[in-house]
Amino acid sequence: MESSDFTRPGAGEFDQVAEYYDHLMKTVPYRHWVDYVESLLRRWEARPVDVLDLACGTGRVGSEMVRRGYQVRGADLAEPMVRECIRQEPPLPAMVCDASRIGIADTRLDLVVSLYDSLNYILVPEKLAAAVREAHRILRSGGLFIFDLNTERALASGLFTQDNMRSDDPLQYTWEAHWDPKSRICRVDMLYYWNGDGGPKHFRETHYQRAYDNSEVLSMLRMAGFTRFESYSAYTFRAVTPLSDRAYYVAVKE
Ligand SMILES: C[S@@+](CC[C@H](N)C(=O)[O-])C[C@H]1O[C@@H](n2cnc3c(N)ncnc32)[C@H](O)[C@@H]1O
Known part of the structure; x- marks a missing residue:
């Protein structure tokens, strides 16, 4: 076993993969995702300036928003x-904290954004509800919370079982997903082989994501005090359906 403790779900997630994360995500269309977020902002007639990229990872979304003129942490x-x-171009100032206890006293943010199924990593519904309350707390009146979630269809259908072992990429990986319908948690066993600078090196990580029903999430938004909210099948303005792989949520603090 490497340095991570796999006996506790969530422990060690993203510790070892962090330095390879941007390489691993090099084909992810972050710019298009930010285009979509901006289309949602236009639809909701919002012009945010101060933004929090929640569960920012290496800062790809936040950094893209900085490039577009937003003030992002x-x-x-x-x-x-x-x-x-800090290595992003432009760099993203960021802090370490749990989404359910955001270390920001300021309550005047215009937008909290959280993309790439980051909030599925919260495995306990009460903790996700706490994260939604925290987003509500730090927003100004009229501020928006925009986030995405993998749907149960995505997590149950083996979407995360994949590999690139036949490629000549210096980072090869093999992922195996295990869906547990009772807990609604998908465990993904990941093996990585790095053969680039400083290599060779191999490591493994285990990631866990939980599926949340659309109605469950909308209820969390309502309970947190959001009065206007909507969910969309990702990258559209259409409603979430049983065939949606990813849902986007937009909520306004009145
Ligand atoms: C799939 S990555 C996405 C990162 C980034 N949003 C992106 O678009 O590349 C999920 C991120 O969620 C973070 N995360 C998981 N649970 C979290 C929590 N409870 N609070 C804050 N961040 C969390 C992880 O550390 C990881 O960086």
């Missing part, structure tokens, strides 16, 4: 991921 649970934020 990041927050993430995994310290190794936050450390990578």
Whole structure:
């Protein structure tokens, strides 16, 4: 076993992969995702300036928003991921904290954004509800909370079982997903082989994501005090359906 403690779900997630994360995500269309977020902002007639990229990871979303003129800071649970934020171009100032206890006293943010199924990593519904309350707390009146979640369809359908072992990429990986319908948690066993600078090196991580029903999430938003909210099948303005792989949520603090 490497340095991570796999006996506790969530422990060690993103610790070792952090320095390879941007390489691993090199084909992820972050710019298009931010385009979509901006289309949601237009639809909701919002013009945010002060933004928190919640569960920012290495800061790809926040950094893209900085490039577009927003004032963005990041927050993430995994310290190794936050450390990578400084390497973004432009760099993203970020802090280490849990989404359910955001270390920001300021309550005047215009937008909290959390992308790439980051909030699925919260495995306990009460903790996700606490994270939603925290987003509500730090927003100004009229501020928006925009986030995405993998749906149960995505997590139960083996989407995370994949590999690139036949490629000549210096970072090869093999992931195996295990869905537990009772807990609604998908465990993904990940093996990585790095053969680039400083290599060779191999390591493993185990990631856990929980599925939340659309109605469950909307109820959390209502309970947190959001009065206007909507969910969309990702990258559209259409409603979430049983066939949606990813849902986007937009909520306004009145
Ligand atoms: C799949 S990555 C996405 C990172 C980033 N949002 C992106 O778009 O690349 C999920 C991130 O969620 C973070 N995370 C997981 N649980 C968290 C929690 N309870 N509070 C804050 N961040 C969390 C992880 O550390 C990781 O950086």
